[in-house]
Amino acid sequence: MGNLRSREPDFGERKVSVSTDxxxxxxxxxxxxxxxxxxxxxxxxxxxxxxxxxxxxxxxxxxxxxxxxxxxxxxxxxxxxxxxxxxxxxxxxxxxxxxxxxxxxxxxxxxxxxxxxxxxxxxxxxxxxxxxxxxxxxxxxxxxxxxxxxxxxxxxxxxxxxxxxxxxxxxxxxxxxxxxxxxxxxxxxxxxxxxxxxxxxxxxxxxxxxxxxxxxxxxxxxxxxxxxxxxxxxxxxxxxxxxQGISAETVVLQIERNGSADEVADVRRLLEGMVSAEDVVDHPAGVSLSVANAGLAIPGLLRRLDGNGVQVTGLQMSRPSLDDVFMKYTGRRIREEAADQPIIMGW
Amino acid sequence: MAALSGFAYETYYLGIRTTRRFTRVPANVVSIVFFPLIQLLVFSQLYKDIVQLPGFGEQTSYLAYLAPGQVAFTALMAVAWSGYGLLIEYRSGYLDKLRANPIARWSILAGEMVPLFFQAAMMAGVVLIVSLLLGAQLVTGVGGFLLILALSGLFGVSFAGVSFVPALLTKSEQATSTLSLLLFPLVFISTAFVPQALMPGWMQVVNDYNPVTYVIEAIRTLMVTGYDWGAIGTALLSMVILGGVLQAATLWAFHRLAD
CATH class of the missing domain: 3.40.50.300 (P-loop containing nucleotide triphosphate hydrolases)
Incomplete structure (x- = not known):
C-alpha cells in the first residue's frame, strides 16, 4: 500500500502480467x-x-x-x-x-x-x-x-x-x-x-x-x-x-524588395546546391524553404543571400507538427474531417 | 455456490443504484396506475349487473370480481415501461460501463429488474387499496396484502423480458412500447374480466395456459376466500417457467450487444 503518510495519491503495486511482456x-x-x-x-x-x-x-x-x-x-x-x-x-x-x-x-x-x-x-x-x-x-x-x-x-x-x-x-x-x-x-x-x-x-x-x-x-x-x-x-x-521522419522544417524568409520581378526564381538560383529547387516556394510573407534542419541551415542561407545582395529582413522557422505527419501519410489534414457520426437507423 | 453468492452481491449493489434512480425521480407512477384504476372504476359501474350471469357463482359485486385482475394488470403496466430504463442507460453509455466491470452479465440484468419489482408491487398496492376503499374485500388481512404485493412484484419481474428483449434488440423506444402492447391480449383472455365458464371455447383453451390467469386466481383467493397454497404455488410455478424462458431470451439479447 505504500507509505501511509504519503500525501501523493497511491496507485498501488502492479503485478507483472503473465505470458507476455x-x-x-x-x-x-x-x-x-x-x-x-x-x-x-x-x-x-x-x-x-x-x-x-x-x-x-x-x-x-x-x-x-x-x-x-x-x-x-x-x-x-x-x-x-x-x-x-x-x-x-x-x-x-x-x-x-x-x-x-x-x-x-x-x-x-x-x-x-x-x-x-x-x-x-x-x-x-x-x-x-x-x-x-x-x-x-x-x-x-x-x-x-x-x-x-x-x-x-x-x-x-x-x-x-x-x-x-x-x-x-x-x-x-x-x-x-x-x-x-x-x-x-x-x-x-x-x-x-x-x-x-x-x-x-x-x-x-x-x-x-x-x-x-x-x-x-x-x-x-x-x-x-x-x-x-x-x-x-x-x-x-x-x-x-x-x-523528424518528415525531414522538413520550414523557413520563411522576408526579403527586401529590390525591384526583381521574380524573387522565388532569384532565391532558387542563389541557393543552388544548398536547397533543391522544388523546396523553394512562394509564400505570402516572402519565400518559403523546406530544409531538414532549420537551425543548421539558416546561417549558411543568410550568408549566401546577403553576399549576393539579397536583403533578408525577417525570418520565421517552424518545426513539423503531427498534423504534417498525418498529412504526409494520408494526404489529408485531420482537421478537415467532419465529425460525421453514423446515423443509427432503427425501427 | 460462488456464482450464486457473486450474483446476490452484484445484484444487491447494482439494485441499490437502480432503485435510487427510481426513488429520486418523480416517476411515471401516475401513468402506470391510471389505466387500471379507470378500468376498475368504469367497468365496475358499466358491467355492474354482469355478476347475475351463472358463471360468477356466489359473487355479488362485479367490483370485487374485477379488483384482482386490475391489481395484476397494474403490475404488467409497470413491465411495459421497464425496458425504457435499460434503453436510457444503453444510450448514455452507462450500460457499456457496467459491461466493462468484472461482474456477471445476469447480475447487470437482475440489477435493472430490482426497481421493477418494487414498482410493480407498489402500484399493485395502490390499486388494491383503492378497490378496498370502493368496497372490495380482503379476507386474509395484512398478511394477504403483503403476499399480494410480493406476488405482483414477482409477476412483474417474470414478465420483464417482454420489455427487455425488444429494447435490447431494437434499441428503439417506439418498438419497445409497441411490442409491450402484446401483453394486453393476455389480460383480456384471462379471468380478469369474466370467469372461464363464460368464455368462448378457444379462449378457454388459451386461458388454461395463460400465466396471467394463475396469478389473478391466486390474488383472488387471497382477497375472497383465504390462503389457498395450491393456487399460490401454481402461480409461482407459472412465473418460474415463464420467467426462466424470458430471462434466457433477455440474456441472449444482452450478449448480442457485443456484436
Missing amino acids: YAIETDELVKVYDTGTRALDAISFSVEGGELFGLLGPNGAGKTTAIRILATLLRPTSGRGRVAGFDVAREPREVRRRLGLAMQTPTLDAFSTGRETLELAGRLHRMRGEEIRRRADELLEMMALGGVAGKLTGTYSGGMKRRLDLAAALMHRPEVLILDEPTEGLDPQSRTALWEELERISQAGTTMLLTTHYMEEADRLCSRLAIIDNGQIVVEGEPEALK
Missing part, C-alpha cells in the same frame, strides 16, 4: 459490423507496461472500435487482442478486473452522487468498505471534487463529470487505463488541467491507451502513438521521431 497487444484485429462496415482492417500494435500510447486519427477511423474490443465490449471478427496478459475474447473477466475505462462522453448515473458513483465502482471490483472510503476520499481530493461529492452527478459541469468518470475508472487501481477521447468537449483550461492529471497517473506507472483526434494532445501526452485511418495503422512511433 506487453500490457496491451493486438494482432491483426479485424472488425466488420453487421452493416458490412469494415471498421478495423487488421490492426496490430503493442504497448509496453507503463507506456502512454495514443491512437490518433480522424472521427470514424476505427479508434473507438479498437478500444471497445480491448475493453471487452465488442467481439472482434478475427484477430486477437490481449490486455494485461489476458485474451479479451476468451478471458474477458480477467481483463475487466485489471482494466479502467473512460468513454468518449462521461457515462455517469445522473441520480447518484459523486461519492456513490465511486463506491459502486469499488464494490463491483470487490474492494472492502474501509478501502473504498479511503480510496474515494483520495480520488475526490485529487480530482478537486471534494466539495461536490454529495451532489448528484446530473448537476456537475462537463469538466467535473470528466474528472469523476476518470476517478471511477481509477478506483480499483487498474493495471491498464483505456481512455476514449479523454478531453473531447472540454474548454482549454479544463483540458490542460486534465492533461496534467493524466501525466501524473502515467508517471505513477499505469499503462495508458488513449484515442484522440487532437494533435496537440497526442503530441503532449503520448510516449508513442499510432496514426490510424480507415481502419488501418498508417504509421507508428514516438511523436518526435515521426515529426
